[in-house]
Amino acid sequence: MRLLPPLLPALPLLAGALITLAPLAAQADEKLAQSKACMACHTIDKKRVGPAFKDIATRYGAQADASAKLAAKIRQGSRGTWGAVPMPANPGVSEADAKKLADWVLQQK
Template identity: 65%
Template sequence: MKRALITIAMTLAVAAPAMADQALATSKNCMACHAVDKKLVGPSYKDVAAKYAGQKDAVDKLAVKIIKGGSGVWGPVPMPANAQVNEAEAKKLAAWVLAQK
């Protein structure tokens, strides 16, 4: 019984931050164009994580793109600027995106 409770507690501890960051992505309307594991209007978060894997400055690069928008990296549809996202939120979102594998 103790082992089961520990396993459940560990699972919740790991899932809670991931869900909190997905909740942030949802609240900032990121999920309207992106999904974790499939392309919508923009690339999946897993594809973004794979593209930027191993790049030391990836969180900062993505945070800037989240705030300012961008174009040409993933095709002809531009990503609009997200003025409702502050720098701390953008870095949190970028770190979460890069953790998707």
């Protein structure tokens, strides 16, 4: 507890740093989506070939297992969830990257 008072003046700086880094993480994950060709079929806010990421976040966001479910769909593909056009499997996307992408998509509400 004695360490806390000397750290108090630094708390606003630490909080500011975290706030500044949050948009950078979101940009990094959008770049990951671009590098994995997600943006060829999806956009953030409009349907393209596949649904908009915002629509995906709205549909799955309240589900407790949403991130894991989406990560699996990213790697394994899906069929019939959003209509007749299937989502192809992306086995070249690592499990870690699929999780990052799924978490990022779920933030797009």
